[in-house]
Amino acid sequence: MLLNSYMPVKLMTGAGCVRAGAKEIAKLGSVCLIVTDKVAAKVSGALQDVTDTLELNGQKWVLYDEVSPNPKLTECVAAAEKASAGGAEFIVGIGGGSALDAAKCIAVLAANPGMTQAQLYAFDWANAPLKIVAVGTTAGTGSEVTKVSVITTPDGRKKSFHHEAIFPALSLGDPRYTMSLPPMVTRATAVDVLAHCAESFFSRSANHISQCYAVEGIRLLLPVFRAMAENGCEELDYDTREKLYCASIYGGLAINVTGTCFPHTMGYLLTEAFGIPHGTACAVFQQDFYTYNRTVAPELAAQYLERIGCSEQEYFDLLEKLTPPCEITMTEELIAASHSRWVNNGSIAKCRGEFTADMADDILRRKFLAG
Ligand SMILES: [Fe+2]
Structure with a gap:
C-alpha cells in the first residue's frame, strides 16, 4: 500500500x-x-x-x-x-x-x-x-x-x-x-471537481492516499449533486457551498498525486477550438471515461461505485443532469488534425489499459461529428 x-x-x-x-x-x-x-x-x-x-x-x-x-x-x-x-x-x-x-x-x-x-x-x-x-x-x-x-x-x-x-x-x-457565482459557473466548476476525483481514482499513478482523497471528494459532492439535480444551482446555502469547496480541495489533493487522464486532455481541445468552459469540457467525457474503465479495470470500477456510494445508473443520471450543455459539432478534418495530440500524451498515458489515439478519435466522432 x-x-x-x-x-x-x-x-x-x-x-x-x-x-x-x-x-x-x-x-x-x-x-x-x-x-x-x-x-x-x-x-x-x-x-x-x-x-x-x-x-x-x-x-x-x-x-x-x-x-x-x-x-x-x-x-x-x-x-x-x-x-x-x-x-x-x-x-x-x-x-x-x-x-x-x-x-x-x-x-x-x-x-x-x-x-x-x-x-x-x-x-x-x-x-x-x-x-x-x-x-x-x-x-x-x-x-x-x-x-x-x-x-x-x-x-x-x-x-x-x-x-x-x-x-x-x-x-x-x-x-x-x-456564493456570488452565476449558477452556470457553479455547475461547470462543480463538474470539474468530479472530473478531478474520477480521473485521479482510475489513474495508473493512483495510490492509497490519492484514492482516499478522490473518494472523499466525491462523497462530499454527491449529496450536493443530488440537490442540484433536483433544485438547480441558483440558491445554494453556505453549508452546501462549503461542502462543494471542500470537495474541490480534495479533488486538488487527489490530482496533485496522480495528474489527470484523457477527459482533461480531450477537454482542452473543446476549450481551445470552441471556447467550452474547462469544467464542462472535461465533464462531457466522464461517461466515456467510466465506461472505458469498466471495460479495462472492472474490479476497480465496481470498487469505485461501492466506495463513493452510488449505483452506475445514478452516476450516469447525475452526470447527464449536471453537465452543462455542450452543443458543438466537429468535422472529420478537425478530428484528424487533433489525432497527434493523443499520441505520447502524459495524461493519456495515465489511463489504465491502453487508451489509444484511435479511441480518442472514435469518442469525438460519436459525440460531435457533424451530420
Ligand atoms: Fe480540471
Whole structure:
C-alpha cells in the first residue's frame, strides 16, 4: 500500500480565513502583486478582504486584474513586468483556476526577467519563483493545493507545467466567496471537481492516499449533486457551498498525486477550438471515461461505485443532469488534425489499459461529428 505524496501548502479554510491568515501573509514580504480578473474578486468580496488585510499588516500591493479565462502567457508576462516594476516580493492570486494558475506562472516569470517560453516549460529557471498566496473564489479547480499551472501559449494551446516550486505557500479558501457565482459557473466548476476525483481514482499513478482523497471528494459532492439535480444551482446555502469547496480541495489533493487522464486532455481541445468552459469540457467525457474503465479495470470500477456510494445508473443520471450543455459539432478534418495530440500524451498515458489515439478519435466522432 503506497501513500507517496507531497503537498507543502499551508491551507486555511472557512468563513473569514483571509483575515485569520493575516500573520501568515505578513511573513511573505512588504509588497505583493495581486493577480485577478475584472469581476470575480471584486463581486465576491475577496479583493476587499485581501486589501484590508494587507493594509492592516502595513503591506503594499500592485494590482493586475486582466487575467482572462484560460489565461494567456502574454498576460502573465505583462503581469510579471508589473510585479518587477512595483518591487513585488510575493504574488496573491484571487479567483478560480485561471487566476491561480496565472499567479503561479507570474511567480516564475517575475523572479526571472526576460525568461522565454522555452525556458519556462523546460524548467530552466535561474531563480526560485516568488512565494504565492492562493485565494480561491470558485469550488472547482483545486489549484490552491497543486503544483500545476495551465497556461494558453501564443499558438492557442493550453499547456501545463508541474513543479514543486509553484505550490502556493498559503491557500485561503473562504466558501462565502463562491456564493456570488452565476449558477452556470457553479455547475461547470462543480463538474470539474468530479472530473478531478474520477480521473485521479482510475489513474495508473493512483495510490492509497490519492484514492482516499478522490473518494472523499466525491462523497462530499454527491449529496450536493443530488440537490442540484433536483433544485438547480441558483440558491445554494453556505453549508452546501462549503461542502462543494471542500470537495474541490480534495479533488486538488487527489490530482496533485496522480495528474489527470484523457477527459482533461480531450477537454482542452473543446476549450481551445470552441471556447467550452474547462469544467464542462472535461465533464462531457466522464461517461466515456467510466465506461472505458469498466471495460479495462472492472474490479476497480465496481470498487469505485461501492466506495463513493452510488449505483452506475445514478452516476450516469447525475452526470447527464449536471453537465452543462455542450452543443458543438466537429468535422472529420478537425478530428484528424487533433489525432497527434493523443499520441505520447502524459495524461493519456495515465489511463489504465491502453487508451489509444484511435479511441480518442472514435469518442469525438460519436459525440460531435457533424451530420
Ligand atoms: Fe480540471
